[in-house]
Amino acid sequence: SQTIHQWPATLVQPVGSPLSLECTVEGTSNPNLYWYRQAAGRGLQLLFYSVGIGQISSEVPQNLSASRPQDRQFILSSKKLLLSDSGFYLCAWNVPTGQDSSAFFGQGTRLTVV
Amino acid sequence: DQQVKQNSPSLSVQEGRISILNCDYTNSMFDYFLWYKKYPAEGPTFLISISSIKDKNEDGRFTVFLNKSAKHLSLHIVPSQPGDSAVYFCAASVNAGKSTFGDGTTLTVKP
Numbered sequence: 001s002q003t004i005h006q007w008p009a010t011l012v013q014p015v016g017s018p019l020s021l022e023c024t025v026e027g028t029s030n031p032n033l034y035w036y037r038q039a040a041g042r043g044l045q046l047l048f049y050s051v052g053i054g055q056i057s058s059e060v061p062q063n064l065s066a067s068r069p070q071d072r073q074f075i076l077s078s079k080k081l082l083l084s085d086s087g088f089y090l091c092a093w094n095v096p097t098g099q100d101s102s103a104f105f106g107q108g109t110r111l112t113v114v
Numbered sequence: 115d116q117q118v119k120q121n122s123p124s125l126s127v128q129e130g131r132i133s134i135l136n137c138d139y140t141n142s143m144f145d146y147f148l149w150y151k152k153y154p155a156e157g158p159t160f161l162i163s164i165s166s167i168k169d170k171n172e173d174g175r176f177t178v179f180l181n182k183s184a185k186h187l188s189l190h191i192v193p194s195q196p197g198d199s200a201v202y203f204c205a206a207s208v209n210a211g212k213s214t215f216g217d218g219t220t221l222t223v224k225p
Binding site for chain 1: 118123145146148150155156157158160166203207209210211215216217218
């Protein structure tokens, strides 16, 4: 069966420090991978998505970057965190078949920038 | 411009009654619509979906209705149970691509 792992679950980082969040998927090949952010009281904002190794699409300009060094690994990074980067970060994957684009999400990372 | 909108931030219903969650969209290219359920501090889980070629899809207590002319969809939960209390997100996609999410509706089912 397929599983998605995302870590850490919570993170408190000072402003200006770097960030690295990792996500791995097991049990599937060549998934589409996504990073979303949920701000307090808001919906899920798509940050990055990837359809293959080294292929990253950015949805919104921001202080973050993403990389996909392996087929089932997706990393969210920042060189210098801002207060506005605080939020709940979610990794997700799907394998679109036909029209079905339903995604499977990780447990999320609560990032607090102080 | 928000392409998927859930205009009701919250909804409260009595156990056993019907819950109706609404969602509107603006992009006529959307051809697949999904509902996710999310508990606090967890990732969303897929609940039910509907293709644009249909106007209704049912799965147990959950039914999704799609009105393409009005660019509106709704999720019906009958009967509602306290365990259904969660945030419900509506999402839409084009040709099985990335999904665009609404802001969510918090459903509270009172015993």
